Amino acid sequence: MQVLKFGGSSVANAENISKVAVIVSKAIQKEATILVVSALGGVTDQLIEIGIKAATGNESYKEQIQLLEHKHLETVRALLHIQNQSATLSWVKQQLNELERVCDGIFLLGELSARIKDRLVSYGELLSSYIITAKLAEMSLQPVWTDSRQLILTNEQYGNATVQLEKTYANIDSFLARHPAQLYVAPGFIASNDKKYTTTLGRGGSDYTGAIFAAATNASTLEIWTDVTGMMTADPRLVQNPKPIEAISYQEAMELSHFGAKIIYPPTIQPVMKKNIPVWVKNTFEPDAAGTVIQQHAVSNNDIVRGISSINKIALLSLEGSGMIGIPGFSKRLFEVLAMRNINVILITQSSSEYSICVAINESDALLAQQSIDAFFAYEIENGKVNPVSVETNLSIIAVVGEQMKSHPGISGKMFGGLGRNGINVRAIAQGSSEKNISAVIAAADVKKAINVLHEDFFETTYKQLNVFIAGAGNVGGKLLSQLHQQMQYLKEHMRLQIQVVGIANSKKSILDDAGIDLTNWKSLLDQAPEADIHSFVASIIEKNLRNSVFVDVTANDTVASVYGSLLSKSIAVVACNKIACSASYANYKKLKSLARTFNTQFLFETNVGAGLPVIGTLNDLLRSGDKINKIQAVLSGTLNFVFNQYDGTIPFAQVVKQAQEEGYTEPDPRLDLGGTDVMRKIMILAREAGEPMEMDQITNEAFLPASCFEGSVADFYAEMEKQEAHFKELYDAAQAKKAKLKFVAVYDKGIAKVGLQHIPADSDFYHLYGKDNLVLFYTERYPEQPLVVKGAGAGAEVTASGVFADIIRVA
Numbered sequence: 179m180q181v182l183k184f185g186g187s188s189v190a191n192a193e194n195i196s197k198v199a200v201i202v203s204k205a206i207q208k209e210a211t212i213l214v215v216s217a218l219g220g221v222t223d224q225l226i227e228i229g230i231k232a233a234t235g236n237e238s239y240k241e242q243i244q245l246l247e248h249k250h251l252e253t254v255r256a257l258l259h260i261q262n263q264s265a266t267l268s269w270v271k272q273q274l275n276e277l278e279r280v281c282d283g284i285f286l287l288g289e290l291s292a293r294i295k296d297r298l299v300s301y302g303e304l305l306s307s308y309i310i311t312a313k314l315a316e317m318s319l320q321p322v323w324t325d326s327r328q329l330i331l332t333n334e335q336y337g338n339a340t341v342q343l344e345k346t347y348a349n350i351d352s353f354l355a356r357h358p359a360q361l362y363v364a365p366g367f368i369a370s371n372d373k374k375y376t377t378t379l380g381r382g383g384s385d386y387t388g389a390i391f392a393a394a395t396n397a398s399t400l401e402i403w404t405d406v407t408g409m410m411t412a413d414p415r416l417v418q419n420p421k422p423i424e425a426i427s428y429q430e431a432m433e434l435s436h437f438g439a440k441i442i443y444p445p446t447i448q449p450v451m452k453k454n455i456p457v458w459v460k461n462t463f464e465p466d467a468a469g470t471v472i473q474q475h476a477v478s479n480n481d482i483v484r485g486i487s488s489i490n491k492i493a494l495l496s497l498e499g500s501g502m503i504g505i506p507g508f509s510k511r512l513f514e515v516l517a518m519r520n521i522n523v524i525l526i527t528q529s530s531s532e533y534s535i536c537v538a539i540n541e542s543d544a545l546l547a548q549q550s551i552d553a554f555f556a557y558e559i560e561n562g563k564v565n566p567v568s569v570e571t572n573l574s575i576i577a578v579v580g581e582q583m584k585s586h587p588g589i590s591g592k593m594f595g596g597l598g599r600n601g602i603n604v605r606a607i608a609q610g611s612s613e614k615n616i617s618a619v620i621a622a623a624d625v626k627k628a629i630n631v632l633h634e635d636f637f638e639t640t641y642k643q644l645n646v647f648i649a650g651a652g653n654v655g656g657k658l659l660s661q662l663h664q665q666m667q668y669l670k671e672h673m674r675l676q677i678q679v680v681g682i683a684n685s686k687k688s689i690l691d692d693a694g695i696d697l698t699n700w701k702s703l704l705d706q707a708p709e710a711d712i713h714s715f716v717a718s719i720i721e722k723n724l725r726n727s728v729f730v731d732v733t734a735n736d737t738v739a740s741v742y743g744s745l746l747s748k749s750i751a752v753v754a755c756n757k758i759a760c761s762a763s764y765a766n767y768k769k770l771k772s773l774a775r776t777f778n779t780q781f782l783f784e785t786n787v788g789a790g791l792p793v794i795g796t797l798n799d800l801l802r803s804g805d806k807i808n809k810i811q812a813v814l815s816g817t818l819n820f821v822f823n824q825y826d827g828t829i830p831f832a833q834v835v836k837q838a839q840e841e842g843y844t845e846p847d848p849r850l851d852l853g854g855t856d857v858m859r860k861i862m863i864l865a866r867e868a869g870e871p872m873e874m875d876q877i878t879n880e881a882f883l884p885a886s887c888f889e890g891s892v893a894d895f896y897a898e899m900e901k902q903e904a905h906f907k908e909l910y911d912a913a914q915a916k917k918a919k920l921k922f923v924a925v926y927d928k929g930i931a932k933v934g935l936q937h938i939p940a941d942s943d944f945y946h947l948y949g950k951d952n953l954v955l956f957y958t959e960r961y962p963e964q965p966l967v968v969k970g971a972g973a974g975a976e977v978t979a980s981g982v983f984a985d986i987i988r989v990a
């Protein structure tokens with residue numbers, strides 16, 4: 179004997195039922211078969227809805243019954259030849275009339291008891307099994323239909339009844355003996371009790387019906403046919419790339435299903451495990467695919483973790499109090515109350531001080547649990563020995579399952595490390611001593627992110643996904659996007675990194691797409707997007723709660739610089755080429771660095787100094803490896819270097835500045851560059867990175883721009899520079915007279931920083947510095963005389979974008 183069970187989606191309509199019929203007709207050629215079926219997809223939910231409507235006096239239940247009748251009649255008409263339809267059609271009508279009378283009763287009484295609800299939902303499986311039997315009969319497969327309620331005997335716990343296995347097995351045995359056949363059809367889910375009332379085995383219970391028939395007949399196999407190709411490493415509705423599991427042990431399957439993997443109803447495994455019957459999970463819509471086998475020992479493959487699952491709608495109860503210490507029986511009493519109220523405990527943890535005990539239960543039981551526990555411990559609460567039980571809701575449990583975990587240290591480290599890096603707070607943890615399962619209670623809002631983080635860490639050796647949000651779609655932003663676009667494939671192949679740009683914002687609009695924005699077309703997508711400001715962009719980033727999120731600021735805007743804190747405190751990494759945050763008050767710089775540390779994320783700003791040049795990175799490498807900075811000497815302004823390299827008095831100074839601006843080297847207001855402020859910011863950031871709590875007003879600036887240049891707008895500035903041409907020419911001539919060049923140099927030496935225009939003689943390191951190049955000399959303990967030198971283009975959208983890009987990869 180073999181047992182084949184088909185779920186709701188497999189029998190959702192005539193087309194699907196025909197697929198089932200083909201699978202069954204092949205199966206019976208091999209072996210006698212019991213076919214167990216669910217209700218047509220969605221019907222159980224509809225029946226419950228009808229019952230609730232009737233009980234609450236909402237007459238629309240009648241229309242819904244009409245719809246249900248229509249659905250079943252249509253299925254019969256589409257499924258059977260016209261000459262075979264009439265008997266089945268009239269049976270279906272008769273059942274629905276009966277159903278309507280039951281609902282009228284519920285309506286009149288205004289009450290839907292658990293017992294009547296079971297009666298009501300039983301129509302779903304009765305109808306489907308009967309219709310499917312008619313189809314199989316039409317195909318001359320000679321099916322024998324049986325009412326599972328006559329065979330499966332349970333207690334009186336309506337809605338979730340416990341099966342009396344021995345009696346049930348005997349009933350099944352004798353039924354089969356009395357009706358020898360090659361094919362039997364039985365409705366799943368439904369049973370009855372000693373009083374002959376209909377009971378049900380719990381939502382999803384048809385799997386269990388299949389297992390009961392399999393165990394009763396010592397079947398060769400139980401096949402669970404559904405709408406996915408086997409069990410997967412995680413719920414395919416939550417992760418993008420779940421891997422099929424070829425083989426899994428009974429224990430592992432049981433753990434996964436108990437912790438929420440809906441693919442199999444938890445009680446299903448027990449009876450088949452006892453009889454060592456293998457269970458195959460197969461896909462009705464892809465019948466030739468192998469699927470998953472669940473058996474005693476899973477053939478070990480390299481996966482130490484077998485799967486990840488989650489349960490939603492969890493509440494956490496904590497019972498705490500000094501009176502619990504050392505007194506035996508407290509936990510026993512707690513579990514007694516919960517058992518008395520039929521409340522299922524999903525997870526338990528207790529602190530070693532015995533000061534508190536914490537249990538996870540279904541949210542729907544929380545109120546009852548709270549009232550019952552407080553009443554039960556009323557005496558102790560009154561005497562201050564324990565506190566009233568505290569209840570937290572909106573939680574979920576995630577579980578990592580695998581029998582091999584016990585022989586491999588480091589799994590929980592990896593699990594909690596991944597959660598921590600993504601700012602997922604763990605409220606409670608449990609690990610059985612058998613080490614088949616490590617579970618954690620987290621906020622419901624974090625489940626999807628958590629499952630994806632864990633799935634990526636444990637299964638997706640192929641690549642890690644980085645979710646990037648970019649603020650600023652101008653010069654640098656545009657270049658960054660095209661570099662990202664160009665390198666995506668390379669990073670995937672060579673670094674196992676999948677960079678996905680999920681958000682782009684400019685000062686007026688923003689676009690967001692979890693699946694990744696099409697980077698061939700982002701400009702027009704952004705043009706068409708609705709108005710949005712940076713605050714709504716940040717709110718969406720936080721709300722989306724995607725794993726491995728990175729916020730990239732390629733603006734020069736102070737409002738954007740003010741949002742880093744709120745992102746870092748959600749463990750979202752920040753990469754900035756915007757210098758405002760790091761060069762504002764030291765307290766602000768320090769706070770952002772410390773937020774990044776506290777929330778286990780990164781705050782990177784390599785491009786704040788020297789654009790794409792590795793200046794901050796080099797400095798940090800020196801410091802981290804134990805070197806000490808004696809002095810930093812640098813030309814840090816690409817703009818100023820460009821301007822003084824170009825200017826020789828033949829073309830007016832103002833015009834040279836204009837050219838620098840047009841080529842994209844300057845800040846939006848070039849006075850920040852020309853006045854030395856930008857260089858001051860940069861040397862200050864280097865000093866801060868070297869450990870000096872420096873502020874702007876501690877830096878000496880020997881400025882060369884006449885004060886009049888700082889008045890008015892950028893246009894006024896250009897006009898004023900033209901008027902001051904003689905001043906600039908004079909600066910040039912003075913240097914020229916000494917055969918020196920003009921360079922704007924920043925120096926940090928023994929805690930003191932200054933910037934200013936200098937005459938650079940021909941033997942200086944700075945003399946041969948062309949175009950918009952920057953040069954940084956690090957004099958350190960290990961580089962005392964000959965400095966460590968970083969030199970190269972220090973401005974420009976392309977190199978700045980590539981520096982930002984490198985920071986993004988550093989985050990990963």
Ligand code: ADP
Pocket residue numbers: 184185186187188216382403404405406408409410411412413414415438439440441442485
């Ligand atoms: P049926 O109606 O056939 O009983 P269910 O809806 O009860 O089907 O179960 C199948 C569904 O279980 C799949 O469609 C899938 O969305 C979900 N599921 C959850 N976790 C897993 C997992 N680990 N592997 C496969 N499917 C899973």
Ligand code: ASP
Pocket residue numbers: 185186216217222223302366367380381382383384385
């Ligand atoms: N039809 C029932 C339900 O939806 C049983 C099942 O499909 O397994 O819960």
Ligand code: MG
Pocket residue numbers: 185382385440441442443
């Ligand atoms: Mg199911």
